[in-house]
Amino acid sequence: MKKENNLQVFRDIAREPYAYLRQLKQKTGKVMVGSTCTYTPEEILLAAGLHPFRIFAQSKEFSLADAHLQAYGCSMVRGMLEDGLSGDLDFLDAVVFPHACDSIQRLSDIWRLNVKSLHFDVLLPVKLDSELSKSYFVKVLGRFKKEVEEAFSVEISDANLRKSIALMNRLRTLLSTLYELRSQSPEIIGGSDLTAVVKAVMVMDKEEAEKQLQALVDVLKQKQPSGSAKKRILISGSVCSHPDIYHIIENKNAVVVWDDLCSGTRYFEGLIEQEEDLMAAIAHRFTERYVCPAKHLGVKFQMENLKKLILEHRVDAVLFMLLKFCEPFSFDFPDIKNELEKMGVRYIMVEMDQHNKIDEQMRTRIDTLLEIL
Amino acid sequence: MKRIMRRYYTEAKYAKLLGKKIAWITSGGPVEPLIAMNIIPIYPENHGAMIGASKLGGKMSEFAEGLGYSQDVCSYVKDDITSSITKESPVPGGLPEPDMLICSNNICGTVLKWYEIQARKFNVPLFIYDTPFVHTEFTDEAREYVNEQTKEYIRFLEKHTGKKFNYKKMKKVGHLSLEAMRLWKAVLDTAAHKPSPLTAFDAFFHLALIVTLRGKKVVVRYYKTLLKELNERTAHNIGAVDNEKYRLLWDNLPIWFRMRWLSDKFASHQAALVADTYTQAWCGVIDLIDENDFLGTMGEAYTRIHLNVGVDQMADTIKTFIKQYDVDGLVMHSNRSCKPYSFGQYDIQKLIREMDIPVLMIEADMTDDRKFSESQVETRIDAFMEVIKQRRK
Ligand code: SF4
Ligand code: SF4
Numbered sequence: 001m002k003k004e005n006n007l008q009v010f011r012d013i014a015r016e017p018y019a020y021l022r023q024l025k026q027k028t029g030k031v032m033v034g035s036t037c038t039y040t041p042e043e044i045l046l047a048a049g050l051h052p053f054r055i056f057a058q059s060k061e062f063s064l065a066d067a068h069l070q071a072y073g074c075s076m077v078r079g080m081l082e083d084g085l086s087g088d089l090d091f092l093d094a095v096v097f098p099h100a101c102d103s104i105q106r107l108s109d110i111w112r113l114n115v116k117s118l119h120f121d122v123l124l125p126v127k128l129d130s131e132l133s134k135s136y137f138v139k140v141l142g143r144f145k146k147e148v149e150e151a152f153s154v155e156i157s158d159a160n161l162r163k164s165i166a167l168m169n170r171l172r173t174l175l176s177t178l179y180e181l182r183s184q185s186p187e188i189i190g191g192s193d194l195t196a197v198v199k200a201v202m203v204m205d206k207e208e209a210e211k212q213l214q215a216l217v218d219v220l221k222q223k224q225p226s227g228s229a230k231k232r233i234l235i236s237g238s239v240c241s242h243p244d245i246y247h248i249i250e251n252k253n254a255v256v257v258w259d260d261l262c263s264g265t266r267y268f269e270g271l272i273e274q275e276e277d278l279m280a281a282i283a284h285r286f287t288e289r290y291v292c293p294a295k296h297l298g299v300k301f302q303m304e305n306l307k308k309l310i311l312e313h314r315v316d317a318v319l320f321m322l323l324k325f326c327e328p329f330s331f332d333f334p335d336i337k338n339e340l341e342k343m344g345v346r347y348i349m350v351e352m353d354q355h356n357k358i359d360e361q362m363r364t365r366i367d368t369l370l371e372i373l
Numbered sequence: 374m375k376r377i378m379r380r381y382y383t384e385a386k387y388a389k390l391l392g393k394k395i396a397w398i399t400s401g402g403p404v405e406p407l408i409a410m411n412i413i414p415i416y417p418e419n420h421g422a423m424i425g426a427s428k429l430g431g432k433m434s435e436f437a438e439g440l441g442y443s444q445d446v447c448s449y450v451k452d453d454i455t456s457s458i459t460k461e462s463p464v465p466g467g468l469p470e471p472d473m474l475i476c477s478n479n480i481c482g483t484v485l486k487w488y489e490i491q492a493r494k495f496n497v498p499l500f501i502y503d504t505p506f507v508h509t510e511f512t513d514e515a516r517e518y519v520n521e522q523t524k525e526y527i528r529f530l531e532k533h534t535g536k537k538f539n540y541k542k543m544k545k546v547g548h549l550s551l552e553a554m555r556l557w558k559a560v561l562d563t564a565a566h567k568p569s570p571l572t573a574f575d576a577f578f579h580l581a582l583i584v585t586l587r588g589k590k591v592v593v594r595y596y597k598t599l600l601k602e603l604n605e606r607t608a609h610n611i612g613a614v615d616n617e618k619y620r621l622l623w624d625n626l627p628i629w630f631r632m633r634w635l636s637d638k639f640a641s642h643q644a645a646l647v648a649d650t651y652t653q654a655w656c657g658v659i660d661l662i663d664e665n666d667f668l669g670t671m672g673e674a675y676t677r678i679h680l681n682v683g684v685d686q687m688a689d690t691i692k693t694f695i696k697q698y699d700v701d702g703l704v705m706h707s708n709r710s711c712k713p714y715s716f717g718q719y720d721i722q723k724l725i726r727e728m729d730i731p732v733l734m735i736e737a738d739m740t741d742d743r744k745f746s747e748s749q750v751e752t753r754i755d756a757f758m759e760v761i762k763q764r765r766k
Contacts, residue, residue, distance in 0.1 A: 067719060068719050068720055069716055069719070070707055070715060070716065070718075070719075070736075072445060072709050072712070072715075073712070073716060099505070099506055101482050102481050102482045102483060102712045102713040102716075103712050103716060105482070105506055105713065106684065106712065106713060106716035106717045107716070108508060109508060109683045109684035109685070109717055109720070110684065110716070110717060110720055112508070112509075112683075113684065113685065113720055113724075114720070121506075121508045121509070123505040123506060123508075123512065123515060124505075125503050125505065125518070126478050126482065126485055126501070126503050127501045127503045130525070132518065132521050132522065132525060133503060133518070136505075136514060136515075136517075136518040139514040139518075140505075140514065143512065143514065293486070294482055294485075296485055296489070296501060299489045299492040299493050299499060300493065322443070324443075324445060325445045327443075327446050327447070327482070327483050327486065327712070328482065328486060330442070330443040330445075330446055331442070331446065331450070331483075331486035331487070331489075331490065332486070332489075333441055333442075333443075334440050334441035334442055335490060335493060337441055349441075351443070
């Protein structure tokens with residue numbers, strides 16, 4: 001019973017993230033800083049006493065965004081802009097754009113010209129595998145820290161940075177423990193609840209999130225593994241925030257045991273190691289965890305990483321959820337699928353018109369995969 | 374032009390026999406060090422343009438889609454992937470295989486994925502010349518980062534050719550490259566004359582050399598001759614379009630498979646597309662290069678090209694062109710292939726509103742003819758020209 005109550009908190013926030021944020025601002029008076037991507041160095045914002053959160057692209061229609069972006073933009077980019085223009089983000093004080101894909105890159109310009117909020121571009125390198133680019137990464141974070149200090153007239157002390165690094169590390173550890181527990185005994189928590197937890201953590205007050213997460217993990221740890229014989233699925237892609245996907249899968253005697261999504265493990269993968277230079281410490285996590293396909297870490301990173309995950313989590317099949325118009329993710333797919341074929345791992349690719357909508361065709365495609373397993 | 378290009382591709386084809394290495398490089402990539410090292414640069418994008426002009430783009434994209442590539446990604450990539458498998462190409466036998474790949478993301482992030490794919494396929498080394506995006510500011514750390522990469526690049530070339538870098542030759546190449554860019558600019562500038570001796574369609578055609586072989590003497594020679602011809606035309610007031618009455622500016626890549634048709638269409642309205650933002654990209658940063666220190670300044674120049682800066686800076690450039698070429702209207706190609714070029718076009722329209730000129734947006738693709746609707750485009754061009762004619766009255 002305790003688990004249910006505890007889960008409800010996450011479910012509510014995940015369903016209405018902006019309502020939560022609006023309230024949080026009212027309650028705490030904190031500065032609300034939205035970000036477009038998991039490459040946002042949240043530790044720096046937290047250490048400045050600001051509240052970082054992920055902009056989710058809640059909108060399903062893009063009537064305002066359409067005046068700025070052609071229809072061949074992905075629904076994330078169009079949806080985020082719609083959220084920004086429509087007033088849904090009326091509590092937003094500032095926004096952070098870490099450099100990612102071509103579409104986000106232009107969204108940053110469009111946002112800067114049309115949405116009233118303080119604007120930070122974090123000009124990250126795309127190449128992450130050279131010493132030179134790593135040292136550039138550190139300098140970019142240093143600049144970001146300075147810009148935040150100036151914009152909000154605060155000083156970000158090392159002591160505060162250490163605190164926020166420790167807090168984020170604890171959060172990440174809790175989230176990966178949660179994922180690991182579920183990978184071991186999938187029945188202890190539903191897939192849609194699991195994604196709701198991650199999504200909620202991305203917007204919640206981080207200390208509150210830690211408390212709630214700890215309580216949830218404690219309860220789940222007490223559950224006995226049942227050793228169920230369900231088929232084990234991994235979801236691969238950029239964002240997939242639709243809870244129904246998990247229900248469809250679970251109704252077919254299968255279960256999602258892992259993902260490599262930006263709205264999933266990519267958010268919490270990897271910890272920040274202790275280092276003298278705190279900007280370097282933060283940067284190194286970004287250059288060493290499993291990177292976004294819009295970044296470069298050798299030419300085979302994406303396939304090798306996926307193979308590793310498949311073995312680690314005894315995955316029976318991979319479900320690729322690719323968002324229409326998304327270049328970075330879709331370019332990797334053909335070579336990855338060839339690798340999976342060599343490994344004898346089954347897969348299916350579903351192209352989503354929108355990250356937050358499911359249609360009949362997608363349902364049928366997913367059913368087909370589960371039936372051939 | 375045809376002869377030079379033919380010779381270039383023939384030399385590339387027999388590179389191995391000549392003991393030369395081949396590097397595939399992106400269109401905005403730093404080619405000069407390759408020329409200085411006697412490495413033959415090959416441009417899959419130029420090849421893509423040829424595929425487009427040969428009207429093979431739709432079919433070749435479709436083939437790549439059969440391999441699992443999405444319908445909605447850059448068609449140059451799909452054309453290249455297809456051609457490297459099927460060898461279908463306007464160049465007999467297709468492009469020669471690369472010994473190395475040089476990718477600069479100053480034009481887009483798409484090329485990064487593209488070159489990763491080809492690096493896996495050909496199993497050759499890949500060098501990424503990483504140019505941080507300039508939304509509003511070119512930062513000191515970005516300058517240092519690109520300048521250091523120039524050195525890294527040279528070490529990469531030394532390693533994979535087994536030869537020392539030839540700094541003496543590089544000096545010459547740098548001068549020639551800059552001279553070619555200046556000549557190219559002079560060529561494009563002739564369009565300021567009324568009537569314009571050349572159109573953007575001519576520029577799209579003559580562009581191939583400044584893209585592929587800048588740094589070589591033959592390019593300088595070619596553009597000198599071209600410039601002379603154009604100057605003669607201006608002296609005699611010979612326009613590229615008969616009875617030029619209206620002047621237009623083009624934005625984005627050409628629609629390679631419909632050049633003739635578009636050019637005739639506009640000409641039928643006595644309209645000349647006198648300039649464009651695309652071919653200008655190869656001479657837009659001349660001022661950032663120090664003639665005597667090409668290697669030391671190319672980092673900044675390659676980083677601050679038209680496609681790697683914020684939408685507001687792009688709008689400023691367009692405003693300059695509107696004035697310089699005294700145009701009556703702007704034609705924007707909303708290019709489904711090219712998100713970095715196309716997203717932001719609506720905001721550019723707003724930012725240039727003070728110029729008070731009509732804007733036409735054509736939705737198409739640079740090589741994929743499946744994404745082009747002739748009747749729709751035709752109607753829109755006619756309506757747009759009507760507006761322009763009305764305003765003149
Ligand atoms: S889904 Fe793809 S195209 Fe869209 S913002 Fe993310 S990486 Fe960019
Ligand atoms: S057309 Fe655009 S997306 Fe394609 S390679 Fe060129 S710059 Fe990149």
